[in-house]
Amino acid sequence: MYAQMVKSENTDSGPELDAFQARIDAGEKIEPKDWMPAGYRKTLIRQISQHAHSEIVGQLPEGNWITRAPTLERKAILLAKVQDEAGHGLYLYCAAETLGVSRDELTEMLLDGRMKYSSIFNYPTLTWADIGAIGWLVDGAAIMNQVPLQRTSYGPYARAMVRICKEESFHQRQGYDIMMKMAQGSEAQKRMAQDALNRYWYPSLMMFGPSDKESVHSAQSMSWRIKINSNDELRQKFVDQTVPQAEYLGLTVPDENLRLDPETGHYKFSEPDWTEFFEVLNGNGPCNKERLEARNKAWDDGQWVRDGMMAHARKKAARAASAKVVAE
Amino acid sequence: MSYQDTNPRNEWPLWEIFIRGQHGMSHRHVGSLHAPDAEMAIKNARDVYTRRNEGVSIWVVEAEKITASSPSDKGPMYEPSQSKVYRHPTFFDIPDDVGAM
Numbered sequence: 001m002y003a004q005m006v007k008s009e010n011t012d013s014g015p016e017l018d019a020f021q022a023r024i025d026a027g028e029k030i031e032p033k034d035w036m037p038a039g040y041r042k043t044l045i046r047q048i049s050q051h052a053h054s055e056i057v058g059q060l061p062e063g064n065w066i067t068r069a070p071t072l073e074r075k076a077i078l079l080a081k082v083q084d085e086a087g088h089g090l091y092l093y094c095a096a097e098t099l100g101v102s103r104d105e106l107t108e109m110l111l112d113g114r115m116k117y118s119s120i121f122n123y124p125t126l127t128w129a130d131i132g133a134i135g136w137l138v139d140g141a142a143i144m145n146q147v148p149l150q151r152t153s154y155g156p157y158a159r160a161m162v163r164i165c166k167e168e169s170f171h172q173r174q175g176y177d178i179m180m181k182m183a184q185g186s187e188a189q190k191r192m193a194q195d196a197l198n199r200y201w202y203p204s205l206m207m208f209g210p211s212d213k214e215s216v217h218s219a220q221s222m223s224w225r226i227k228i229n230s231n232d233e234l235r236q237k238f239v240d241q242t243v244p245q246a247e248y249l250g251l252t253v254p255d256e257n258l259r260l261d262p263e264t265g266h267y268k269f270s271e272p273d274w275t276e277f278f279e280v281l282n283g284n285g286p287c288n289k290e291r292l293e294a295r296n297k298a299w300d301d302g303q304w305v306r307d308g309m310m311a312h313a314r315k316k317a318a319r320a321a322s323a324k325v326v327a328e
Numbered sequence: 329m330s331y332q333d334t335n336p337r338n339e340w341p342l343w344e345i346f347i348r349g350q351h352g353m354s355h356r357h358v359g360s361l362h363a364p365d366a367e368m369a370i371k372n373a374r375d376v377y378t379r380r381n382e383g384v385s386i387w388v389v390e391a392e393k394i395t396a397s398s399p400s401d402k403g404p405m406y407e408p409s410q411s412k413v414y415r416h417p418t419f420f421d422i423p424d425d426v427g428a429m
Contacts (some may be wrong), residue, residue: 306340
């Protein structure tokens with residue numbers, strides 16, 4: 001998902017821990033000043049920041065098309081969508097900051113590669129149809145994960161997720177709207193829509209991460225309620241929801257093994273290529289280098305602005321203080 | 329110790345944001361953000377927290393300036409009021425004959 005393969009930390013034990021687990025089991029929210037195990041704090045910082053970084057890096061593939069959107073209306077909509085992604089990143093950084101890290105610290109860890117972002121944003125957006133496919137599939141997959149996270153045990157994270165989910169639904173619909181337009185368009189537009197689905201289908205399935213049936217991390221995160229469903233559960237839900245939507249568009253999901261199992265009512269489908277997933281996660285995807293370079297450049301180029309505004313604020317505060325002394 | 333000493337990255341301070349959703353309602357905490365000063369905090373809050381008509385008024389407060397109660401004081405702070413049920417109107421039985429009260 002936006003946070004993939006988040007390693008969860010082993011934790012201390014004792015009466016405090018039991019009381020903490022009891023609160024979570026009772027559905028209580030944990031708030032920033034409450035006692036929490038070090039492992040819970042560390043895992044959450046990792047997970048929330050990875051999610052935040054994904055929102056921020058996720059602006060890049062879509063931002064690529066803002067200047068080339070086919071109409072002024074599409075451009076305004078895409079601009080609003082990309083602005084939302086920035087907002088989502090900020091809500092999440094703030095949630096992470098309540099755990100005792102600073103946003104700039106987290107940014108530095110993204111920029112020097114110590115922290116990760118979702119594998120999906122390392123794929124290129126080659127045509128306008130890719131913007132449709134991202135909204136429909138990528139945001140659709142994100143929603144699958146984020147809706148249950150509104151009930152996560154950490155208060156600030158849950159509240160950030162509530163805001164994000166409200167906005168995410170606009171993102172998916174704008175994507176599907178682009179896909180509908182193209183799928184009902186000329187032959188060339190249809191081909192473009194099909195090509196976008198072909199390229200984004202498996203990377204979207206990878207977003208949920210590998211099967212976590214035997215993962216120790218997942219078990220710990222689930223008992224802390226910072227992970228609500230298993231990766232496989234969410235992936236199945238996504239496929240079940242998305243295949244009929246593709247059929248409506250008259251597009252073909254690029255999977256020969258895809259079929260509805262009448263017994264279970266669920267689709268059977270092929271696993272994505274997990275070797276590719278690990279390659280992308282380890283920095284060898286088509287756009288990893290470009291994405292990190294773009295983020296580093298934005299950070300470096302913005303340094304003088306951040307410093308200048310801080311200097312201006314300090315000067316203004318000092319002036320106001322001395323004017324007050326004179327007046328007295 | 330000056331701010332620079334405690335802030336080696338020269339990071340913009342954190343502000344807590346409160347928004348009045350509509351006229352007649354109280355301001356509610358919606359989240360936080362970074363900004364160099366109060367004026368910029370309001371501008372950023374407008375962009376981050378009111379993109380969909382969520383508010384008619386914004387308050388910003390530097391996070392550092394907020395004093396919060398401690399979770400461990402929950403007992404002594406709030407338990408005493410639990411035994412004072414007579415503070416609630418439902419404590420008193422008023423006969424139906426009296427009518428609405």
